[in-house]
Amino acid sequence: MSVPYVCMNMKTAASDIAKPRLSAKRIIAAAAAVADRGGLDAVSMRTVAKQLGVEAMSLYYHVKNKEALLNALANWVVVQFYVPDSTKNWREEMHRSAASRRAVLTAHPWGIGMIESRGTAGMVVPRHHDAILGCLYSAFDVRMAAHAFSLLDAYIYGFILTEVNLPFAPGEGHETEMAVALDLDALPNMRRMVTELMVTGEYSYTAEFEIGLDLILDGLERFAHEGIAQSG
């Protein structure tokens, strides 16, 4: 009478380890794993299927096509972003939100190029934007919140975009690689920056990101209080 018990255990174990059944969720997770390992170019219906020990055509029973899979993959990234809370301090929430996006997108460098490039199919990205906007409403009027949203969004994604696509990692003595890769002899201004700032080892992407973010946040506060007309 212990037989059924054991059997069920074994069946469960087998279906968890060997072939736990296909599903949209598992397919998306597999696609993310493939992208983490080999970049977005490595993601094909065949490689994702192989990751799951299955044939490529099997995927089509669970996802409509590759386009739909990539949209789902973009959402898989965005749902990991921290969602700002409009009842808390807006500035701290913007910091938290920005840092979260940067953490997620540096962990999955293929994500940034996907979130913006595909026409944001689905509601995940819009809902995230809506939460950020709501948080900004707690500090600014609608017009100023629109400025703040545009500015913050552009800076955050722009910073992450360049950070993620750099051919070398910062710090850790990669300056020589950098010098070789860039032929710094022909770039006097960059050479000066590298030798005076980066070689000392004090350069940090995290610190740079925060400095820019704070400068923008300071500017937004000042802007909101002083009004627009002054820089003309």
Added chain:
Amino acid sequence: MSVPYVCMNMKTAASDIAKPRLSAKRIIAAAAAVADRGGLDAVSMRTVAKQLGVEAMSLYYHVKNKEALLNALANWVVVQFYVPDSTKNWREEMHRSAASRRAVLTAHPWGIGMIESRGTAGMVVPRHHDAILGCLYSAFDVRMAAHAFSLLDAYIYGFILTEVNLPFAPGEGHETEMAVALDLDALPNMRRMVTELMVTGEYSYTAEFEIGLDLILDGLERFAHEGIAQSG
């Protein structure tokens, strides 16, 4: 004895109109034309060849492979950017540089995703960066110029990235499309922004871009004069 003259003329004319001979330059221009028409996904060795009235394999005599062609295409975009002059007013130069990049990249929306995504092969992008940095040196010390570069670069590319990838064009009464595409009923904060700002027709991407840019430039000037330690 007029025969040779006529013949040469006809040969030249024929080779200019029908088959002007293949070259790397013509291949890159053809690739840009294909991308302008159908996006980056439409660029294949076969479509580019067809654009030139030639077979796909012919391209390999002039370009090493598709990777090299795409790198050349990225450079084709970047060389159109205005190069800031470090002897002129740095603020105006940053404006001009930013506006130029935005103009070029909105004219060729496939460009932005390419400049950052490929490891900036070649010296075109680094040289452009070097010129910007040199212009910033005319106003700031090295450390501050590095902050300014990082901030401006992130904002400019981030803004263009989101502008270029929006599923609808601004103004021109696209609000209803936007409402349908985004299901604004589920996005109260965005709905408020759209109804109060965009429907009035006063929203302009160019204006928004300039407002953010000026806020950053103001902040950089202030930052440089007051020093860093105050926001902690």
Added chain:
DNA sequence: ACCTGAACACCGTTCAAGT
């Protein structure tokens, strides 16, 4: 020197067929 045809290994996708 410059272009091409045939061939190879890949890709997304469909559809009839298996269980």
Added chain:
DNA sequence: ACCTGAACACCGTTCAAGT
């Protein structure tokens, strides 16, 4: 219901062959 094999039209790329 869920997975697969065969097939199709597309890729990038090589290489021997044409002129």
